[in-house]
Amino acid sequence: MKISLIAHDKKKEQMIQFATSYRHILAEHELFATGTTGQKIQDATGLSVVRFQSGPIGGDQQIGAKIAENDMDLIIFFRDPLTSQPHEPDISALMRLCDVHQIPLVTNLAGAEIVIRALEAGFFAWREIVRDVDNLDSNT
Numbered sequence: 268m269k270i271s272l273i274a275h276d277k278k279k280e281q282m283i284q285f286a287t288s289y290r291h292i293l294a295e296h297e298l299f300a301t302g303t304t305g306q307k308i309q310d311a312t313g314l315s316v317v318r319f320q321s322g323p324i325g326g327d328q329q330i331g332a333k334i335a336e337n338d339m340d341l342i343i344f345f346r347d348p349l350t351s352q353p354h355e356p357d358i359s360a361l362m363r364l365c366d367v368h369q370i371p372l373v374t375n376l377a378g379a380e381i382v383i384r385a386l387e388a389g390f391f392a393w394r395e396i397v398r399d400v401d402n403l404d405s406n407t
């Protein structure tokens with residue numbers, strides 16, 4: 268599965284702890300991240316992460332573009348709800364596209380704990396079917 272990991276500054280430590288705790292599960296998947304989050308995850312865990320731009324300069328939009336192409340299976344986004352972000356429109360756009368394309372999105376640690384276990388248990392297999400159908404549709 269293609270998984271995006273994103274964390275706002277005050278949530279980065281939490282993301283590192285999450286990625287460290289579930290390293291064994293994440294290691295089985297293709298990981299993507301906004302720039303700074305990805306760097307910190309790589310440094311802390313040694314996991315290989317495809318890094319986009321930092322969020323405020325376009326990283327959320329780049330991940331949004333993958334979502335728009337149905338080329339992302341899960342977004343784990345530790346948002347900071349108490350700090351205003353200069354790129355709030357980009358964040359809203361990313362979340363909106365998840366709803367448009369039925370891509371699972373969790374925005375806090377509690378949700379992430381559930382989806383990571385669901386991932387490990389194989390509950391995401393449906394994404395392969397959805398992706399195949401979508402690819403068939405776009406080829407016709």
Ligand SMILES: O=C(CO)COP(=O)(O)O
Pocket residue numbers: 273274275276300301302303304305320321322323326327358
């Ligand atoms: O701002 C972000 C998401 O909206 C995260 O970006 P960074 O991972 O580059 O800090």
